[in-house]
Amino acid sequence: MNQSIQLKNVQKQFTGDGIITPVLHHLNLTIEKKKFTSIVGPSGSGKSTLLSLIGTLDQPTAGEILYGDQDITKMNAKQLANFRFEEIGFIFQQFYLLPTLTALENVMAPLFSRSVSFAKKERAIQLLEQVGLANKLHALPSQLSGGQQQRVAIARALVNEPSWILADEPTGNLDTENGKIVFELIQQLNKVKGCSVLFVTHDLSLAAEADRVIEMKDGYIIRDSQGEVPCFA
Ligand SMILES: Nc1ncnc2c1ncn2[C@@H]1O[C@H](COP(=O)(O)OP(=O)(O)O)[C@@H](O)[C@H]1O
Numbered sequence: 001m002n003q004s005i006q007l008k009n010v011q012k013q014f015t016g017d018g019i020i021t022p023v024l025h026h027l028n029l030t031i032e033k034k035k036f037t038s039i040v041g042p043s044g045s046g047k048s049t050l051l052s053l054i055g056t057l058d059q060p061t062a063g064e065i066l067y068g069d070q071d072i073t074k075m076n077a078k079q080l081a082n083f084r085f086e087e088i089g090f091i092f093q094q095f096y097l098l099p100t101l102t103a104l105e106n107v108m109a110p111l112f113s114r115s116v117s118f119a120k121k122e123r124a125i126q127l128l129e130q131v132g133l134a135n136k137l138h139a140l141p142s143q144l145s146g147g148q149q150q151r152v153a154i155a156r157a158l159v160n161e162p163s164w165i166l167a168d169e170p171t172g173n174l175d176t177e178n179g180k181i182v183f184e185l186i187q188q189l190n191k192v193k194g195c196s197v198l199f200v201t202h203d204l205s206l207a208a209e210a211d212r213v214i215e216m217k218d219g220y221i222i223r224d225s226q227g228e229v230p231c232f233a
């Protein structure tokens, strides 16, 4: 599909013990397809919450989130699961690999119970080769370094050829060298495969390499290198 994402007046609040915590305030934003967009901001500014809404893992309290002309806030659970499977590859700071599965099995895991038009195992092997792990197909996560585990997670995110990569601090648990390898891999996916990338990071030097940098604070967008006017409630 590969469409731009549009947020219209998106708000998110969490309610617990009768207390309402507003976390995102009236966000209006277009994130262009095929671009590498980074989101920066201090801890607690709402970056992960925003990514989880865009990634359909959670619903906004109010507002619309459109991929092209499809409003994901109007989809039911089954439509969302299919949409997520077809369009989105997630990469998280914690790699979330299944510890009892090999690298190859982890990459194939999202395809379990899905019928697809390609050969699952061959695709998974090809992706592990692409991320430089051809010799680790049968290794368990515990036998891999952090950088290698994150590369397995990247291969897993790509297994259904998503149009969007949503990455939440994917280099956050890695040393500088491995962080750079992972970053460059995601950069390549954007440049070579035309994957649209939304990349949350604390690392300002990595963020600066993006086509666009969006800065958040306290649930607001306070700066945008593309010059959209921030909206303060
Ligand atoms: N499930 C939740 N319930 C209550 N508050 C939450 C929940 N998830 C996140 N928050 C709060 O929302 C704010 C933003 O969190 P988060 O999106 O994780 O920020 P960031 O990723 O920028 O560090 C924080 O103050 C956090 O405590």
Ligand SMILES: [Mg+2]
Pocket (backbone or CB within 6 Å): 047, 048, 049, 168
């Ligand atoms: Mg976060």
